[in-house]
Amino acid sequence: MRTALPSLLLLNFLFATVAYGDDSQGDPRLDYMLQCQGCHGADGGERPSAGVPTLVDLVPRFLGSDEGREFVLRVPGVSQAPLSNEALASLMNWLLETYRSSEAAPQFTRYRASEVARARELGPFDVTATRARLLADER
Numbered sequence: 005m006r007t008a009l010p011s012l013l014l015l016n017f018l019f020a021t022v023a024y025g026d027d028s029q030g031d032p033r034l035d036y037m038l039q040c041q042g043c044h045g046a047d048g049g050e051r052p053s054a055g056v057p058t059l060v061d062l063v064p065r066f067l068g069s070d071e072g073r074e075f076v077l078r079v080p081g082v083s084q085a086p087l088s089n090e091a092l093a094s095l096m097n098w099l100l101e102t103y104r105s106s107e108a109a110p111q112f113t114r115y116r117a118s119e120v121a122r123a124r125e126l127g128p129f130d131v132t133a134t135r136a137r138l139l140a141d142e143r
């Protein structure tokens with residue numbers, strides 16, 4: 005966290021000063037800024053007062069199981085983002101690689117558009133209970 009986040013913030017800042025195109029879909033950084041950053045912030049850090057969990061280190065927390073993989077796609081902010089399945093898969097892969105506390109890139113199977121499409125078809129679910137179970141399973 006200490007090493008990765010400051011450079012992330014700088015990147016976001018630089019990027020914000022350069023480009024705000026109409027057709028941002030498919031540029032993960034821009035899509036994050038437009039569709040996620042309002043709630044999750046530029047650093048993706050936890051915002052406890054708003055009930056917003058951290059997006060840092062999602063791979064070790066959730067990507068170890070099929071259900072966790074699916075959970076990350078199914079949370080409303082993700083599944084209902086106004087992005088194509090392709091753009092959302094790119095955004096999630098970018099997010100999982102970028103928002104991490106360790107120097108080493110996390111190992112995970114990249115999301116594909118077809119997996120996003122399947123998760124979106126599953127519809128609403130109990131986010132809080134599923135999240136609690138997944139995080140308990142991890143230990």
Ligand code: HEC
Nearest residue numbers: 039040042043055056057058076079080081082085131135
């Ligand atoms: C309107 C505010 C809002 C927006 C916009 C939003 N989120 Fe979220 N996000 C939340 C909240 C609140 C949670 C906690 C779970 C819940 O209540 O849905 C969450 C949970 C998550 C989680 C699960 C993390 C965990 O530990 O449970 C991920 C992953 C995530 N968001 C990614 C994104 C991405 C990627 C985008 C943009 C495409 C996005 N969110 C847009 C508010 C938002």
